[in-house]
Amino acid sequence: MNGILVDVTKCTACEKCVAACVERNSKSLLKAERDRAVTSDGLSAERLSTVIKVDDGRFARKSCMHCLEPSCVSACLVGGLTKTQDGAVIYDSDKCIGCRYCMLACPFHIPRYQWDKTVPYVVKCDMCFDRITQNQQPACVVACPEGALKFGDRDKLLQEAHAEIRQHPQRYMDHVWGETEFGGTSVLYIADVDLNSLGWPVNEAAAIPSLTEPLVHKTPFIGLGVAVSLIGLNWIVKRRNKLMGNDPEKETPEEKHD
Amino acid sequence: MTSRTRALRDILWTLALAGLVAAVFRLWYGLGATTNLSDAFPWGLWKILNMVGGVALSTSGFTVGFLVYVLRLKRFQPFMKPAILIAFLGYGCSCLALLFDIGLPHRFWHPVVMWNINSFLFEVFWCVMLYFTVTAIELAPVLFERFRAERIAHALHKAAFVVVVIGISLSSLHHSSLGSLFLVTPQRLHSLWYTPWLPLLFIISAMGAGLMVVVLAKLIWARWYDPASILGPNTGQQIPLIRIDNGSPAVSFSRGPEGPEMPHVRAMASIAAGILGLYLVLKIADLFLHGGWPALTVGTWESWLYSAELILTAILPVLLVIIPKSRYSPAGIGLAAASAAIGLALNRLDVGIFGYIRDAGAVYFPSLIEWAVGMGVVAAAGIFFLFLSENLPIFGPIRGSVDGRPGLFRLTYGSLSQLWQTALTDNLHRVTLIAVFVIPAAFVLMYPPFHSDSTSVGTVRPARGIDAERTILFIDGNNDGVETIFAHADHQKRLGDSASCVKCHHVSMPGDRSTPCSRCHLRMNESYNIFNHEYHLSAVVEDKHITGLYPANFACRECHAGGNPETSQSAKNCLECHKEDMFPGGLPAADCDLMTANPFREAMHQTCIECHQKEAERVNKPRLADCQSCHQSLQPRQITRTIAEKADGR
Secondary structure, three states, rough: OOEEEHHHOOOOOOOOHHHHHHHHHOOHHHHHHHHHHOOOOOOOOOOOOOEEEEEEEEEEEEOOOEEOOOHHHOOOOOOOOOEEOOOOOOEOOOOOOOOOHHHHHHOOOOOEOOOOOOOEEOOOOOOOHHHHOOOOOHHHHHOOOOOEEEEEEEHHHHHHHHHHHHHHOOOOOOEEEEEOHHHHEEEEEEEEOOOHHHHHOOOOOOOHHHHHHHHHHHOOOHHHHHHHHHHHHHHHHHHHHHHHOOOOHHHHHHHHHO | OHHHHHHHHHHHHHHHHHHHHHHHHHHOOOOHHHOOOOOOOOOOHHHHHHHHHHHOOOOOOHHHHHHHHOOOHHHHHHHHHHHHHHHHHHHHHHHHHHHHHHOOOOOOEEEEOOOOOOOOOHHHHHHHHHHHHHHHHHHHHHHHHOOHHHHHHHHHHHHHOHHHHHHHHHHHHHHHHHHHHHOOOOOOOOOOOOOOOOHHHHHHEEEEEHHHHHHHHHHHHHHHHHHHHHHHOOOOOOOOOEEEEEOOOEEEOOOOOOOHHHHHHHHHHHHHHHHHHHHHHHHHHHHHOOOOHHHHHHHOHHHHHHHHHHHHHHHHHHHHHHHOHHHHOHHHHHHHHHHHHHHHHHOOOOOOOOHHHHHOOOOOOOHHHHHHHHHHHHHHHHHHHHHHHHHHOOOOOOOHHOOOOOOOOOOOOOOOHHHHHHHHOOHHHHHHHHHHHHHHHHHHHHHHHHHOOOOOOOOOOOOOOOOOOOOOOEEEEOOOOOOEEEEEHHHHHHHHHHHHHHHHHHOOOOOOOOOOOHHHOOOOOEEEEEEEOHHHHHHHHHHOOOOOOOOHHHHHHHOOOOOOOOOOOOOOOOOHHOOOOOOOOOHHHHHHOOOOEEEEEHHHHHHHHHHHHHHHHOOOOOOHHHHOOOOOOOHHHHHHHHHHHHOOOO
């Protein structure tokens, strides 16, 4: 399970990661710059990752967090989104019907839509899936000149992050964002400021599929239960009417039409 | 047809036609161009109002089915068919609206074969699809009876109980699941509306309001076609609420004679009010249990909206049904029903749209096209409702006297001749008839692509050569099939072979010596701005090696050196950069600003006529400068030089 560790204290907002991302995804740099200006956080179908200001002089790369239990994967009705063994959450454009439920479901507002296309698809970061399967690092990680992005095994990155915090207690807040929030994410953040503007919850938050999946798995049984109780109820009513002698069988609604 | 239903029909047809036009635009231009949906608001009017709201208001099929078939309350039997028709049409128009909403409508069937059993939306899709089939099966006996296929109708009647049980099970699943859809947004939906009880609240409110919709439909139908069934035979008589019996005043709630159906309507409304009362209790309990109460008391606009929604959905209908005076009046019951229906729609809008505004930091208001499609499908369902309920035994036996032709299927709008006759005599009808045509036409004309300043690719057709050397060119700029045959190789030879190119190709693209005319002269009859600002911006960034966060921002000064505003006037002359690469020695620099290109027609005439006139004098062949020396297909009398000059504005 791969992951990316983002060190917010090192980011200088040079946006070389964004440029590399645009290039890797064969998007137009000009359109990406245009969308930087017109969107609130700089994410769009032409700009899969962005750098946003999280505090005075503190910047952070924002893109798909690649949750361990992704809400979008759980929400997609055709199974168009998948959490792979490599840690990436990837999108299959051949399955998508364009319902945009993933966009609603994502707690980080990550998936974006190609609104200006007649045949539109959802666009999101896939952790450079083709590169990581060939043992290469994602384009943004390679492009970062400050070493603010680190790619590797998530567990090792987590250990590194905690070691870094222990080593420089005055430099970081004692918290690794993404360790437990929403059931944990593959992209981790360490910082000296609060990262709520990135979409991280103020309080501890459970994985979103844990709110819905137990319920949705019960639905067939609820349906069966309803059907059985309806038949039972109907039997009771029928029998009661019969015993009271005021509703002979021939007057039941089914026969009454003619 | 009464004039009242005619006015309604006109409105419905106008809305439906406008919706049809809007739907074509939606499919042709895509979601972004036609809707106000955005990344901040991926779900808008179509999904929330048409789908979530529309389906919730069509619960009638299953609730009335429960009363009639499971509890065997025979008195509600007359409500069954209207309820099923409402459910069938409600689901139908909701699904139709959804088809326009999804980005790839041609893949609507994907969930049938591609499964994700973890998704509530998947469950909703399957339940709605199956339930829609169930309502169709439930409705089928009415059709079969109408066409005298009684044996099939009878078989279906026998299976009615099973079908109803399946329908109720499916309904109880998907009505609650529509609420569960929003369970995935605990961080985003406003705390007033986000609660783990969403599925429960959704199904209870839908059941109550769905019954109210049947009541409303029944009342409206009776008002138009069969007033006696509700109001009783003597409607003009005033009956006092307080009667004096045996000398002592006593309050009596028996309002004298009323129609035979009114007690049933009242009973149905009472059941609905009971369910809505339960909904009210659940809503209030939910406020305290799940922490919504503090958010309600702070006085934000959300808290006011929440209160308004709750008053409309539950408090007002329940009060109207409890108060005897309104319970015994059709208007009171009708008001309760309408209030519950509107309140329910508002509730779904709150959960699906308004509750997200604070989190999104943006406001969503549906575009004209969204309204047109959304209302258009509802209007289409309304047309179907009127048509089917008049021609099938839905509310009772077929009402043959509706247009004086008993038992005949007829067009809902009447025949065309009837339409014209009435249109000429009836003012209201004339106005609505004009509206039917004008509103869609206005849509067409107002749509931006129809009056844009043509920034897209030009319409002039490039000249075609018969071979690679372009010995002969066929020039037909306006693509009307009348071609001018131009001996390209011959002109090349006469004007001096390799040195001849620049005599006609006065300006060429950098690195080219003979750019085709139609490359710049893109429009047949109007000037065209050929300057590509975006390209120049990126080219300057690359050329001057500008770096930084926003390199394009530093590129402006390369051309717009002096002052604001940055217009083409304040920019530096194109020739400062393009003297050599685009000017192989054609026209003098002052003649050409490189920003706008003349109309194709004018450009061709200028280039050819001047040269031909000089040559005609030189070799003394006057006909060389005539129109038909180039336009060979024209007869000599068809065109004179004066006409040509007038056309060119010279």
